[in-house]
Amino acid sequence: MRFVDEYRDSQTAQMLATRIAALCEPGRQYTFMEVCGGHTHTIYKHGLEDYLPENVSLVHGPGCPVCVIPMGRVDDAIAIAKRPGVIMTSFGDMMRVPGGSGSFLDAKAAGADIRMVYSPLDALKIARQNPDAQVVFMAIGFETTAPSTAMTVLRAAAEKMENFSIFCNHVTIIPAIKAILDSPDLRLDGFIGPGHVSTVIGCRPYEFIARQYGKPLVCAGFEPLDILQSVYLLLKQLSEGRSEVENQYSRVVPWDGNPLALDAISRVMRLRPYFEWRGLGFISHSALAVHDDYAAYDAERLFDVPGVRVADPKACQCGEVLKGVLKPWECKVFGTACTPETPIGTCMVSSEGACAAYYNFGRFTRQRLTEAARV
Amino acid sequence: MCLGIPGEIVEMDAEGTDLATVDVVGVHRKINIGLLERGGVNIGDWVLVHVGFAMSRIDEAEAAATLAMLTGLGQAYTDELQALAESDIS
Numbered sequence: 502m503r504f505v506d507e508y509r510d511s512q513t514a515q516m517l518a519t520r521i522a523a524l525c526e527p528g529r530q531y532t533f534m535e536v537c538g539g540h541t542h543t544i545y546k547h548g549l550e551d552y553l554p555e556n557v558s559l560v561h562g563p564g565c566p567v568c569v570i571p572m573g574r575v576d577d578a579i580a581i582a583k584r585p586g587v588i589m590t591s592f593g594d595m596m597r598v599p600g601g602s603g604s605f606l607d608a609k610a611a612g613a614d615i616r617m618v619y620s621p622l623d624a625l626k627i628a629r630q631n632p633d634a635q636v637v638f639m640a641i642g643f644e645t646t647a648p649s650t651a652m653t654v655l656r657a658a659a660e661k662m663e664n665f666s667i668f669c670n671h672v673t674i675i676p677a678i679k680a681i682l683d684s685p686d687l688r689l690d691g692f693i694g695p696g697h698v699s700t701v702i703g704c705r706p707y708e709f710i711a712r713q714y715g716k717p718l719v720c721a722g723f724e725p726l727d728i729l730q731s732v733y734l735l736l737k738q739l740s741e742g743r744s745e746v747e748n749q750y751s752r753v754v755p756w757d758g759n760p761l762a763l764d765a766i767s768r769v770m771r772l773r774p775y776f777e778w779r780g781l782g783f784i785s786h787s788a789l790a791v792h793d794d795y796a797a798y799d800a801e802r803l804f805d806v807p808g809v810r811v812a813d814p815k816a817c818q819c820g821e822v823l824k825g826v827l828k829p830w831e832c833k834v835f836g837t838a839c840t841p842e843t844p845i846g847t848c849m850v851s852s853e854g855a856c857a858a859y860y861n862f863g864r865f866t867r868q869r870l871t872e873a874a875r876v
Numbered sequence: 877m878c879l880g881i882p883g884e885i886v887e888m889d890a891e892g893t894d895l896a897t898v899d900v901v902g903v904h905r906k907i908n909i910g911l912l913e914r915g916g917v918n919i920g921d922w923v924l925v926h927v928g929f930a931m932s933r934i935d936e937a938e939a940a941a942t943l944a945m946l947t948g949l950g951q952a953y954t955d956e957l958q959a960l961a962e963s964d965i966s
Contacts, residue, residue, distance in 0.1 A: 649927045652910055700932045755932075852955075
């Protein structure tokens with residue numbers, strides 16, 4: 502029990518664990534999905550499953566933005582980056598994500614000008630400093646990062662910049678959750694809702710999950726105790742026959758989200774009719790493109806991109822992992838052919854990907870128990 | 877990129893620029909505060925910073941807890957701090 506008490510007293514964790522156990526009906530299996538990759542990270546870093554009864558399992562959701570980028574979009578971005586006079590800018594997380602023919606890192610090694618940035622505003626600065634180059638920002642992420650991209654485009658427009666654009670791959674979390682709810686593969690009892698996405702969109706967009714699907718959702722913070730408390734709140738709802746949206750992270754997440762951030766997104770971006778997600782396939786209205794009003798800042802219109810759909814490698818089971826159907830260690834190539842150094846699938850690339858979290862923290866307690874039981 | 881890092885506002889730029897300087901574990905960097913209510917932040921306030929933008933105001937206790945949690949993440953946090961340290965927005 503050394504994991505939680507590094508930061509908070511383990512007595513509270515123990516107390517929550519006891520309460521959680523008391524709420525579980527004997528013989529019933531409970532499966533909760535943590536939607537956000539940040540939560541996955543905390544769960545494995547701190548071995549939180551050790552605090553939960555055997556009949557409560559946490560499965561990982563699609564909320565790792567790097568993990569859900571399909572290979573074809575990586576290839577498109579690389580095609581743009583390879584054009585003469587283009588400087589491609591990207592978050593560091595994206596650099597090793599494999600496309601159909603290599604990653605940003607590979608393209609950079611082959612001579613493309615690809616630069617890591619911390620913020621889209623850093624990309625804008627590179628554009629100011631390189632008036633003769635076309636600077637493209639590889640925009641990825643859920644609603645957590647979309648407002649920052651939108652604000653950067655607004656800034657570029659205000660400055661009447663002519664050499665800055667974004668390759669927009671922003672995705673929206675609600676359609677992905679709906680796709681998982683509609684998928685026949687998985688029976689879920691509730692959701693640990695994403696904390697940082699919710700600072701932008703608030704809690705209201707989740708209400709259909711509680712109302713139409715009858716599943717409780719608790720927006721959760723990122724500390725170990727936040728997650729244990731959220732599991733407790735989910736079980737409490739189930740034991741009382743309720744399905745509601747609750748906000749465990751109200752110290753950061755306002756119920757109505759951030760209106761200025763939502764306004765920035767709606768000014769600069771529009772919903773795509775459909776978008777491909779790695780492993781999940783095409784999902785309607787699940788991603789954002791640049792709005793017509795800002796067409797001059799849309800790399801997709803400025804540059805020809807191949808736009809070819811590239812199937813995921815056969816050996817890779819990221820799709821099943823992203824839907825929570827498979828645990829990372831159940832993937833055929835986990836830890837053997839696919840490692841953080843040589844990832845086959847995206848879930849092994851990002852520190853928030855479920856596979857990388859398992860791999861890095863080596864928290865296989867349940868797997869080991871299961872294997873030990875088999876022997 | 878998904879990590880929200882707590883920073884304390886130590887300097888406000890001129891009105892209209894939407895910029896402020898934050899202190900993140902001793903590193904001073906400019907961030908954009910245009911996504912927070914106008915007049916909603918002042919020197920000494922804590923904010924959660926995502927990719928160069930303050931996304932929400934938080935209190936000091938939350939900031940301390942979040943920093944402790946992030947420190948425990950190890951490499952992911954070190955990489956994010958390194959990226960932030962190299963950031964130079966204006």
